[in-house]
Amino acid sequence: xxxAAHAVERRWSLSSRTAARLRHWxxxxxAVAYLLLMIALPAAVVIHKGFARGLxxxxxxLAYPGATGAIWLTLATSTAAAAINAVFGTLIAxxxxxxxxxxxxxxxxxxxxxxAIPTLVTGVMLVALYGPNSPIxxxxxxxxxxxVFAQLGILLALLVVTLPFVVRAVQxxxxxxxxxxxxxARTLGASGWTTFRRIVLPAIRPAIAAGALLVFARSLGxxxxxxxxxxxxxxxxxxxxxxxFQLASQFKPEQAAAVASVLFAISFGTVLITTRLxxxxxxxxx
Amino acid sequence: xxxxxxxxxxxxxxxxxxxxGVAVRGALVTVCVLYLAVLLLAPLGGIVxxxxxxxxxxxxxxxxxxxxxxxxxxxxxxxxxxxxxTTAFGVIVAWVLIRHRFRGRALLNGxxxxxxxLSPVTVGLACVLLFGRGGxxxxxxxxxxxxxxxxxxxxxxxxxxxSIPFTIREVQPVLEEIxxxxxxxARTLGASVLQTFFxxxxxxxxxxxxxxxxxxxxxxxxxxxxxxxxxxxxQGRTETATLYIYRAMEERxxxxxxxxxxxxxxxxxxxxxxxxxxxxxxTREDEA
Amino acid sequence: xxxxxxxxxxxxxxxDFEAVRDVTFTAEAGSITALLGPSGSGKSxxxxxxxxxxxxxxxxxxxxxxxxxxKSVQERRVGFVFQHYALFRHMxxxxxxxxxxxxxxxxxxxxxxxxxxxxxxxxxxxxxxxxPEQLSGGQRQRVALARALAPRPNVLLLDEPFGAxxxxxxxxLRRWLDDLHRELGVTSLLVTHDQDxxxxxxxxxVVMHEGRIEQVGTPNEIYHxxxxxxxxxxxxxxxxxxxxxxxxxxxxxxxxxPIANDVADGIDAQVxxxxxxxxxxxxxxxxxxxxxxxxxxxxxxxxSRVALRLGDxxxxxxxxxxxxLSDVGLGDEVTVRVRRARAFRTSDALGVAEPAGAGARGRSxx
Numbered sequence: 001x002x003x004a005a006h007a008v009e010r011r012w013s014l015s016s017r018t019a020a021r022l023r024h025w026x027x028x029x030x031a032v033a034y035l036l037l038m039i040a041l042p043a044a045v046v047i048h049k050g051f052a053r054g055l056x057x058x059x060x061x062l063a064y065p066g067a068t069g070a071i072w073l074t075l076a077t078s079t080a081a082a083a084i085n086a087v088f089g090t091l092i093a094x095x096x097x098x099x100x101x102x103x104x105x106x107x108x109x110x111x112x113x114x115x116a117i118p119t120l121v122t123g124v125m126l127v128a129l130y131g132p133n134s135p136i137x138x139x140x141x142x143x144x145x146x147x148v149f150a151q152l153g154i155l156l157a158l159l160v161v162t163l164p165f166v167v168r169a170v171q172x173x174x175x176x177x178x179x180x181x182x183x184x185a186r187t188l189g190a191s192g193w194t195t196f197r198r199i200v201l202p203a204i205r206p207a208i209a210a211g212a213l214l215v216f217a218r219s220l221g222x223x224x225x226x227x228x229x230x231x232x233x234x235x236x237x238x239x240x241x242x243x244x245f246q247l248a249s250q251f252k253p254e255q256a257a258a259v260a261s262v263l264f265a266i267s268f269g270t271v272l273i274t275t276r277l278x279x280x281x282x283x284x285x286x
Numbered sequence: 287x288x289x290x291x292x293x294x295x296x297x298x299x300x301x302x303x304x305x306x307g308v309a310v311r312g313a314l315v316t317v318c319v320l321y322l323a324v325l326l327l328a329p330l331g332g333i334v335x336x337x338x339x340x341x342x343x344x345x346x347x348x349x350x351x352x353x354x355x356x357x358x359x360x361x362x363x364x365x366x367x368x369x370x371x372t373t374a375f376g377v378i379v380a381w382v383l384i385r386h387r388f389r390g391r392a393l394l395n396g397x398x399x400x401x402x403x404l405s406p407v408t409v410g411l412a413c414v415l416l417f418g419r420g421g422x423x424x425x426x427x428x429x430x431x432x433x434x435x436x437x438x439x440x441x442x443x444x445x446x447x448x449s450i451p452f453t454i455r456e457v458q459p460v461l462e463e464i465x466x467x468x469x470x471x472a473r474t475l476g477a478s479v480l481q482t483f484f485x486x487x488x489x490x491x492x493x494x495x496x497x498x499x500x501x502x503x504x505x506x507x508x509x510x511x512x513x514x515x516x517x518x519x520x521q522g523r524t525e526t527a528t529l530y531i532y533r534a535m536e537e538r539x540x541x542x543x544x545x546x547x548x549x550x551x552x553x554x555x556x557x558x559x560x561x562x563x564x565x566x567x568x569t570r571e572d573e574a
Numbered sequence: 575x576x577x578x579x580x581x582x583x584x585x586x587x588x589x590d591f592e593a594v595r596d597v598t599f600t601a602e603a604g605s606i607t608a609l610l611g612p613s614g615s616g617k618s619x620x621x622x623x624x625x626x627x628x629x630x631x632x633x634x635x636x637x638x639x640x641x642x643x644x645k646s647v648q649e650r651r652v653g654f655v656f657q658h659y660a661l662f663r664h665m666x667x668x669x670x671x672x673x674x675x676x677x678x679x680x681x682x683x684x685x686x687x688x689x690x691x692x693x694x695x696x697x698x699x700x701x702x703x704x705x706p707e708q709l710s711g712g713q714r715q716r717v718a719l720a721r722a723l724a725p726r727p728n729v730l731l732l733d734e735p736f737g738a739x740x741x742x743x744x745x746x747l748r749r750w751l752d753d754l755h756r757e758l759g760v761t762s763l764l765v766t767h768d769q770d771x772x773x774x775x776x777x778x779x780v781v782m783h784e785g786r787i788e789q790v791g792t793p794n795e796i797y798h799x800x801x802x803x804x805x806x807x808x809x810x811x812x813x814x815x816x817x818x819x820x821x822x823x824x825x826x827x828x829x830x831x832p833i834a835n836d837v838a839d840g841i842d843a844q845v846x847x848x849x850x851x852x853x854x855x856x857x858x859x860x861x862x863x864x865x866x867x868x869x870x871x872x873x874x875x876x877x878s879r880v881a882l883r884l885g886d887x888x889x890x891x892x893x894x895x896x897x898x899l900s901d902v903g904l905g906d907e908v909t910v911r912v913r914r915a916r917a918f919r920t921s922d923a924l925g926v927a928e929p930a931g932a933g934a935r936g937r938s939x940x
Contacts, residue, residue, distance in 0.1 A: 020479075023479060024386075027378060027381065027382055027386075028382050028386055028388070030375070030378055031375075031378050031379040031381075031382035031383070031394070032382075032394065034375045034378070034379060035379060035394055035397045035398065036397075038446065038447055038450060039397050039398075039400050039401065039447065039450065040397060040400075041416070042404075042409060042412035042413065042416065042447060043400060043404065043412070045412050045415045045416050045422065046408055046411060046412045046415065049415050088318075088321050091314065091317065091318060091321075092318045092321070092322075094314075095314055095315055095318050099311055099314070099315060101311075101315055105562075107318065107319070107322065108562075109558060109559075109562045110322050110326060110327075111322070112558060112561060112562065113326055113554070113555070113558055114326075115501065115504060115558070115561070116504040116508075116554040116555070116557045116558040116561060117508065117550075117551060117554040118507065118508025118509075118510065118528050118550055118554065119508060119510060119511075120508070120510040120528045120531055120532060120547075121333075121508070121528075121531070121547045121550050121551050121554070122329070124333060124531060124535065124543060124544065124547040125329035125330060125332055125333045125547070125551070126329050126332075127535075128329065128332040128333040128335070128336040128337075128544060129328055129329045129331070129332030129333075130332075133336065133540070134332060134335075134336070136328075136332075156325070159325055160325045160326065160329070163322075163325060163326075192307065192310065214402075217402065217403055218402070220405065221403075221404060221405025221406065221407075221408070221511075222405070223405060223406055223407050223510065223511035223514075224406075224508070224510040224511055224528070227511075227532075228532075228535060240405075241405045241406075241407050241408075241511065242407075244405065244407045244408060244411060245407045245511070245514065245515060248407070248410070248411050248414065248515055249515075253411065253414060253415060253418075256411050257411060257415065260405070260407070260408040260411055263405060263408065264403065264404055264405075264408060267403040267404070267405075268400070268403040270403070271399055271400075271402060271403040272396075275396065275399060
């Protein structure tokens with residue numbers, strides 16, 4: 001009687017150890033399978049299709065009217081957006097962290113708005129404001145500033161969509177910063193600007209760089225807002241993502257994949273550098 | 287006499303410095319407000335103005351049409367499925383990445399960031415390349431009569447892809463911060479693995495998790511590039527709210543486009559409010 | 575009700591690093607056993623293996639008659655108290671204490687009675703609706719104890735429970751734990767690096783160092799009869815003097831410490847002397863007890879500490895009542911008599927000390 005119960009006990013305890021091991025491994029398998037199937041697989045198929053026939057598809061894609069122009073335009077507008085939002089993003093982060101003023105929380109919330117608004121709606125808003133049906137749009141056109149169906153519109157759209165990135169990258173770093181160094185500088189006679197330039201800026205530079213690179217990578221692939229605002233005029237306002245879309249719609253998936261792979265390589269490289277930067281900074285921190 | 291004048295001069299200089307300080311601050315804040323006004327407030331105002339041009343009452347017209355209603359319905363379903371899947375798997379991935387040690391962990395961690403580096407149209411393209419005619423998996427599904435491309439499944443798949451990082455990236459740091467001690471304690475008190483997770487771990491990560499859910503929900507609702515490529519834009523069947531707006535703009539039905547866009551903007555602002563509130567809750571937790 | 579804990583050949587390896595090696599001991603039912611050692615000695619790892627939080631690389635564990643080595647944490651039914659409390663931050667004191675009962679699906683009414691009983695025991699009744707962050711460190715640890723004891727475990731494991739607390743709170747809780755244990759009689763295994771704590775609370779002490787057991791004994795044995803040089807140096811303060819084996823003694827300057835075994839001449843040895851076993855007297859000149867020069871006197875109220883330089887240059891510290899030093903001043907030559915000493919052999923190559931035979935306790939000749 002006692003021995004039978006004992007035998008049951010032993011069986012149970014053996015299986016509980018194996019059960020724990022099984023659980024451990026099935027969790028890991030689930031995580032790995034999820035990421036491999038959902039992320040690695042799609043990326044792989046694009047690269048594979050794009051270069052399955054060597055560089056032939058890429059050359060054909062680049063021969064497509066306006067293709068090279070589209071890639072250059074994408075790179076140029078993305079760089080501009082990164083530069084401009086690096087400056088303004090840092091300024092906004094600084095103002096939000098260091099100053100107290102009525103409406104500060106509202107301003108902070110506003111900065112996060114592009115995270116919640118569909119990019120397409122951003123494009124529609126820009127057309128609503130600067131398009132031919134609006135008085136502002138017409139006035140600007142009269143003065144010679146074309147926003148909608150022009151490159152300026154693309155830049156504007158990118159600025160809106162990527163607005164939060166630099167702010168969110170710089171804010172936490174600024175919050176962590178110990179004000180003692182700045183106070184010391186101030187007691188030694190440094191002006192506000194000098195203190196900022198020599199004490200604060202070096203400390204937040206990696207964060208600004210990381211945020212700017214994120215803006216760049218994001219802008220490379222931006223579709224929803226650009227497709228509405230730019231008018232997609234070949235040779236003038238056609239960007240690479242829209243080009244990929246057009247190639248795909250015309251049943252030229254291999255060429256689309258080739259251009260997509262190039263774009264992917266650039267933005268992936270950028271994201272890699274960014275994560276390396278943020279990790280290096282975390283390693284340096286005491 | 288001269289001593290008094292010297293002191294007065296010092297005070298004047300300090301007041302000027304303080305005054306200059308305030309002026310500089312005011313200027314900086316104004317610049318920020320102007321920048322945000324130009325980029326966000328003005329366009330928001332623009333769409334409100336355009337949408338109400340045919341009259342406030344006309345705003346409700348598009349919503350009587352069945353294809354608009356269906357579009358919102360489809361958006362909601364896709365967003366729901368996406369959030370459910372990315373939350374469940376997101377927690378598992380975050381757990382494995384933080385609590386397990388194994389070779390290739392860094393690589394897997396890097397994989398989570400990949401969706402940020404891909405244009406949504408590329409994601410849609412990948413889906414077509416996998417499930418469309420000539421694709422790797424086309425045979426398998428076609429033989430069983432399951433339609434992936436130009437149907438709901440592909441739209442859900444691409445939306446999941448672009449939403450994956452949000453939950454994971456928000457839960458990871460919280461898991462790392464709370465450590466394993468409470469979970470160890472729960473186990474010594476007799477709690478099974480599931481009991482430990484639901485009674486101890488989940489309450490500890492809840493704000494970070496909800497924040498991630500809000501972000502991924504907003505992203506899922508707003509998706510356009512990828513679904514545009516895979517949906518085929520079949521009215522009344524594979525058209526989400528964003529796709530409806532796209533088609534309406536193409537067909538110059540601007541009134542309907544603005545009305546629906548304004549609605550989506552309103553929904554986004556509600557989600558934004560939730561995001562801000564959860565962010566606040568999460569920082570409050572960190573400080574505790 | 576309360577059961578003994580027995581471990582045999584417990585070993586734990588993390589990759590190449592051996593944290594615990596061949597640990598074997600028994601904690602008697604109803605007693606408090608202390609695992610004492612410096613940080614990194616592996617004592618916490620041993621405790622966690624007994625609890626089931628770590629899996630041993632080798633070895634076996636018994637709680638009472640049942641082998642636990644392959645059982646899960648939940649099945650072992652141990653009470654565990656963590657150094658940093660590990661209270662569930664989202665639950666009130668009440669819900670924390672209740673957790674082990676709720677998880678085992680005890681009927682609600684019984685749960686309530688049991689929680690009340692424990693809150694009474696730890697005197698935290700009025701705090702039942704507070705959250706951990708609203709409590710002091712000492713209060714949190716009492717809640718942790720109540721929580722661990724609620725499911726009536728047969729065994730209580732404590733991992734440096736007072737390590738994170740202020741000295742005063744530590745003292746109070748130490749006394750309180752002693753009373754609690756007397757009342758409850760649960761077999762307790764206490765990990766600590768604080769020897770005062772071990773000596774005060776434990777019935778038996780297991781001294782650990784670098785993963786191995788150095789000595790197992792009562793607090794008295796550990797203190798007065800250290801089996802290894804490490805134990806002699808770690809437990810209680812001690813002077814460590816170097817000497818050589820000469821004709822059946824260890825020669826430390828002019829002192830001779832007898833040893834029992836025949837150890838070859840010329841072997842280096844370490845001699846451990848407690849400061850209060852050193853007697854100081856004014857020099858009487860001529861032959862007699864060893865002579866030393868007073869280098870430093872520190873008066874701490876009724877107790878004084880004197881640093882004495884011996885003939886061979888080594889310094890020995892004596893602790894004695896200040897009145898006995900009335901006619902002793904800096905620079906004076908005084909006689910030194912050692913009441914008790916233990917000698918351990920130092921191996922040249924490794925610097926590892928082993929006891930130079932049984933009964934190496936002795937009094938110096940004079």
